Amino acid sequence: MSELNNHSLINITLSSINMCLILLLLSFFSPLFIIILALLGAWNIYLSIVNNAKPKTRKLNILAAISLVVMFYSVGFKDTVNLFVAMLIMGTIFKLLQAHTKKNYQTVTTLNFFCLSAIYLFDQGIITTVIVSLLFVLNFAVLALIDSTHKFKKAFLGSIKMVLFGLPIAIFLLLFLPKLPAFWQLPSPKVAKTGLNEQINPFDIAKLSNSDELVFRAKFNKPKPSTHPLYWRALIHDQFVNNTWQTSKYSRPYQVNNIKKRLTAESDYSIIVEPNANMWLYGLNYSSSEHKNVKSTFEGTLIKRKPQSAKFQYSVSSAALNTDTLSKEQVKRYLSISNTYNSQTQALAHKLRNSVGSDAEFVSALQLYFKDQLFSYTLTPPPLTGENTIDQFMFDSKRGFCGHYASAAAFMFRTAGIPARVVSGYLGGEYNSSDNYYSIRQYDAHAWVEIYLTGTGWQIFDATSTVAPMRLNGSLSQLQQISDEFKSNLDFGLVSLSDFAVINYIRIKLENLDYKWSSWVVGFDKQKQRDFLKRLFGEKNIWLVPLFCVGVLCVIIGIYFVYLNFPVKKEKAIGIVKEYETLVKIMAKKNIISPEHYSPQQKLSYFAQQRPGNKPYFEQFNDLFVQIRYQQQAYTKQRKNQAINLINLIKNSK
Amino acid sequence: MHSVVNKIITDISRVILDKEHEIKLSLTCIFSKGHLLIEDLPGMGKTTLSHTLSLVLGLNYKRVQFTSDLLPSDILGTNIFNAKDHTFTFHKGPVFTQVLLADEINRAGPKTQSALLEAMEEKQVTVDGHKYSLPTPFFVIATQNPLNQSGTFALPESQLDRFFMRISLGYPSKEAEKKLIMGTGKTDVSDISCQINADDLSLIQQEIEQVILSVPVINYILDLVNATRKETIFATPLSPRASIALTKAAKAWAYIEGRNYVTPNDVQIVFPYVSEHRLGLHNKADKIQLTNLISTVAVPV
Numbered sequence: 001m002s003e004l005n006n007h008s009l010i011n012i013t014l015s016s017i018n019m020c021l022i023l024l025l026l027s028f029f030s031p032l033f034i035i036i037l038a039l040l041g042a043w044n045i046y047l048s049i050v051n052n053a054k055p056k057t058r059k060l061n062i063l064a065a066i067s068l069v070v071m072f073y074s075v076g077f078k079d080t081v082n083l084f085v086a087m088l089i090m091g092t093i094f095k096l097l098q099a100h101t102k103k104n105y106q107t108v109t110t111l112n113f114f115c116l117s118a119i120y121l122f123d124q125g126i127i128t129t130v131i132v133s134l135l136f137v138l139n140f141a142v143l144a145l146i147d148s149t150h151k152f153k154k155a156f157l158g159s160i161k162m163v164l165f166g167l168p169i170a171i172f173l174l175l176f177l178p179k180l181p182a183f184w185q186l187p188s189p190k191v192a193k194t195g196l197n198e199q200i201n202p203f204d205i206a207k208l209s210n211s212d213e214l215v216f217r218a219k220f221n222k223p224k225p226s227t228h229p230l231y232w233r234a235l236i237h238d239q240f241v242n243n244t245w246q247t248s249k250y251s252r253p254y255q256v257n258n259i260k261k262r263l264t265a266e267s268d269y270s271i272i273v274e275p276n277a278n279m280w281l282y283g284l285n286y287s288s289s290e291h292k293n294v295k296s297t298f299e300g301t302l303i304k305r306k307p308q309s310a311k312f313q314y315s316v317s318s319a320a321l322n323t324d325t326l327s328k329e330q331v332k333r334y335l336s337i338s339n340t341y342n343s344q345t346q347a348l349a350h351k352l353r354n355s356v357g358s359d360a361e362f363v364s365a366l367q368l369y370f371k372d373q374l375f376s377y378t379l380t381p382p383p384l385t386g387e388n389t390i391d392q393f394m395f396d397s398k399r400g401f402c403g404h405y406a407s408a409a410a411f412m413f414r415t416a417g418i419p420a421r422v423v424s425g426y427l428g429g430e431y432n433s434s435d436n437y438y439s440i441r442q443y444d445a446h447a448w449v450e451i452y453l454t455g456t457g458w459q460i461f462d463a464t465s466t467v468a469p470m471r472l473n474g475s476l477s478q479l480q481q482i483s484d485e486f487k488s489n490l491d492f493g494l495v496s497l498s499d500f501a502v503i504n505y506i507r508i509k510l511e512n513l514d515y516k517w518s519s520w521v522v523g524f525d526k527q528k529q530r531d532f533l534k535r536l537f538g539e540k541n542i543w544l545v546p547l548f549c550v551g552v553l554c555v556i557i558g559i560y561f562v563y564l565n566f567p568v569k570k571e572k573a574i575g576i577v578k579e580y581e582t583l584v585k586i587m588a589k590k591n592i593i594s595p596e597h598y599s600p601q602q603k604l605s606y607f608a609q610q611r612p613g614n615k616p617y618f619e620q621f622n623d624l625f626v627q628i629r630y631q632q633q634a635y636t637k638q639r640k641n642q643a644i645n646l647i648n649l650i651k652n653s654k
Numbered sequence: 655m656h657s658v659v660n661k662i663i664t665d666i667s668r669v670i671l672d673k674e675h676e677i678k679l680s681l682t683c684i685f686s687k688g689h690l691l692i693e694d695l696p697g698m699g700k701t702t703l704s705h706t707l708s709l710v711l712g713l714n715y716k717r718v719q720f721t722s723d724l725l726p727s728d729i730l731g732t733n734i735f736n737a738k739d740h741t742f743t744f745h746k747g748p749v750f751t752q753v754l755l756a757d758e759i760n761r762a763g764p765k766t767q768s769a770l771l772e773a774m775e776e777k778q779v780t781v782d783g784h785k786y787s788l789p790t791p792f793f794v795i796a797t798q799n800p801l802n803q804s805g806t807f808a809l810p811e812s813q814l815d816r817f818f819m820r821i822s823l824g825y826p827s828k829e830a831e832k833k834l835i836m837g838t839g840k841t842d843v844s845d846i847s848c849q850i851n852a853d854d855l856s857l858i859q860q861e862i863e864q865v866i867l868s869v870p871v872i873n874y875i876l877d878l879v880n881a882t883r884k885e886t887i888f889a890t891p892l893s894p895r896a897s898i899a900l901t902k903a904a905k906a907w908a909y910i911e912g913r914n915y916v917t918p919n920d921v922q923i924v925f926p927y928v929s930e931h932r933l934g935l936h937n938k939a940d941k942i943q944l945t946n947l948i949s950t951v952a953v954p955v
Contacts, residue, residue, distance in 0.1 A: 577955050580955055581955070595949075596952060597948070597949045597950065597951065597952055597953065598953065599874075599917070599918040599919055599922070599953035600918075600953065600955050601917060601918070601919055602919065602953075626915070626917065629868060629870055629955070630866065630868045630870070630871065630915040630916065630917050631866055631868070631914070631915045632866055632868050632915075
């Protein structure tokens with residue numbers, strides 16, 4: 001049975017799986033590499049449709065060498081995980097191009113299982129899961145096609161059945177099996193689309209607005225927090241060098257492990273972070289978390305303890321910003337302006353400061369200045385270059401987005417002798433009232449200033465609030481003033497179609513589903529599992545869990561064993577007779593009629609004589625027949641399938 | 655135990671050249687605890703076969719040449735008056751053995767024949783109202799000349815029924831006969847050593863009883879036997895004893911073939927040898943009728 005019966009069908013299905021794989025990984029690899037993969041896949045489909053031929057080995061080897069070089073060039077060596085995944089997928093496609101025996105195809109399907117699982121390194125969303133499951137079903141179908149003569153539909157339905165059988169087992173494993181720490185850890189794949197940057201060059205951040213990629217979700221335990229805008233802090237930039245706000249080493253993650261919880265928390269909520277390779281995390285105001293992979297910094301921001309690219313969830317308590325008195329070093333740090341450019345702006349700052357009596361008044365004066373001078377908010381500011389970019393912005397263009405305002409305002413505060421720092425993070429988010437959570441997307445990225453006023457402590461200054469007050473009350477997508485500009489900037493996606501009620505409705509439903517998926521399935525961690533088991537078994541009976549697991553596994557294996565060996569029907573005396581009679585009829589149709597009085601065995605060997613090509617099939621059928629009819633062995637499902645397979649093989653042979 | 659069976663067959667084949675099928679059939683008969691009737695012309699190796707069989711199977715062996723004046727007491731034994739203590743002592747006849755070769759059984763008169771047949775059926779002999787058990791196992795291998803030869807008394811059907819099987823050796827192939835003439839490649843009977851003993855034999859017989867007899871095969875046997883009863887061409891159709899014999903023979907044949915289950919093919923192979931003598935078929939034309947019968951009975955699936 002080493003011959004394959006449906007070469008081109010298997011080929012086409014396998015290459016379609018590969019194509020879907022390429023589509024899923026589209027945004028994670030460089031276009032050059034993706035194009036090469038797509039070309040190889042398309043070539044294979046073309047070959048299997050046109051003449052079912054395979055390219056020569058030498059040709060393939062040369063091609064493989066070239067593709068390998070291109071892959072190393074375009075993927076690079078820095079990110080080992082990406083490199084490994086790229087190699088795996090390319091290897092699979094080449095193997096398929098070269099496959100011609102049954103064993104080759106089996107290898108390809110095995111490789112496909114790995115390739116499909118590798119997608120989860122990049123994306124764990126529910127839509128991806130649905131697609132990957134479908135591809136799994138297809139792959140199983142191919143496996144069935146390799147070994148039998150089934151039609152595609154039958155193989156497909158069979159594999160759906162199999163995957164569905166597997167589903168309860170998967171759920172059981174998810175719920176009950178202990179979540180062991182990984183034996184080895186992959187270096188995290190670096191996700192190409194990052195949100196924020198450790199260095200803020202204000203003329204850079206507009207790029208974010210055209211990405212509607214989800215960054216994180218925040219779920220509040222209590223009803224929606226007060227109406228004032230939500231400033232999700234991520235990074236603090238306290239060093240101004242060469243017109244760029246940077247994160248100094250003081251703000252970098254070197255901080256203490258157990259920072260004391262400040263006063264009483266204002267709000268408690270949990271955050272589900274989408275996979276990304278950044279170290280920073282998000283929180284409102286002064287945040288702390290008890291999650292074991294989350295550290296708090298002195299400045300109240302949150303960072304990951306160790307790199308983790310997978311989706312994960314942590315709970316946060318937030319309190320008001322720090323009011324402690326600054327030390328001398330801190331004051332010095334928050335006042336330093338290490339360049340002498342932007343003299344016009346410096347002069348303006350001094351002038352404004354001198355015209356008012358206190359620091360607090362300077363704050364309002366600055367706000368007023370932005371308003372009076374008709375500064376405007378735009379996502380497409382004119383590019384500013386040179387050494388005095390802040391001057392250019394303050395006196396010439398007067399148009400910009402949050403980065404410009406934050407940058408300029410912080411510069412002016414420092415000039416005026418008020419400690420200030422630029423904070424980047426996200427503002428607002430889309431509120432989902434049915435489940436009381438916010439979705440924060442990349443286009444919600446924002447930058448603002450935090451200033452230290454003696455007496456009141458740190459507080460937020462957002463120049464954008466003066467220029468575009470609506471920006472504070474919701475997501476950027478809801479800001480009418482720049483809505484059109486915003487949408488034209490956005491990649492084509494569901495968000496950009498949010499004017500259509502139906503699409504918006506579907507989008508929100510999908511979001512909700514994805515939210516539930518990520519909080520209940522992807523985010524089902526050790527802690528949640530423990531809570532679940534405690535609720536199920538009770539605190540005292542937790543020792544029952546391993547017993548229960550072993551018991552259920554035994555039952556599953558037992559059921560499978562019985563299923564395989566269970567006689568098909570009660571009237572097992574009929575057994576294989578039906579199949580035997582079918583076979584005789586099939587042979588009669590082919591004009592091979594054996595003498596009437598021959599015993600079944602004699603008839604089968606007579607058929608084998610007439611059809612020497614099918615001799616092994618007849619012999620196998622004879623063995624089956626003897627086992628069931630004369631040795632009185634049970635007619636199991638396995639045997640029945642084998643008999644039917646043999647009949648099909650004989651039927652379809654020429 | 656099955657491994658020894660092949661050894662037995664090769665051993666016998668070294669003496670009786672080119673007759674493997676017949677050797678297997680004779681073993682089938684002995685493994686089924688049945689008596690064997692070998693019908694053939696003189697000089698075909700009947701005696702040699704039976705002698706070799708008993709030697710290989712490790713059974714003691716006696717031979718009686720039947721003649722028209724042979725009396726029952728010549729076979730069974732007789733009471734002889736002991737003048738010393740005025741008692742009769744029983745002198746055992748040649749029948750007190752494990753394998754008795756009754757050579758040319760149809761030359762003896764009916765009286766003697768039936769004396770032997772009682773011993774075959776009952777496994778005991780009665781002399782002057784006193785019963786003597788025969789040793790176990792007890793087999794009779796009778797040889798018989800074709801009936802058309804002069805000076806023969808045909809065995810009655812009722813008695814023929816007691817023979818489990820009837821085989822004939824037939825002429826050897828040209829090759830085999832050449833070897834016989836040249837005296838090469840053939841082992842002498844005296845050089846044959848025994849492969850098993852009586853205990854092993856009973857072990858084999860037990861194993862044969864374990865051979866699986868499935869429903870379709872039983873149905874086939876019934877169909878075959880019933881076919882002989884329906885046809886009018888057979889004067890004496892097969893009895894239930896014949897059905898049992900057929901079943902046993904098929905089992906033993908399957909065992910010799912190295913299987914633990916019976917197939918319809920086994921039944922087809924042994925069927926003529928078990929039924930021909932019971933149906934009263936002697937000449938070739940009669941035997942063809944039996945072959946036709948097999949080909950009219952469909953094999954149940």
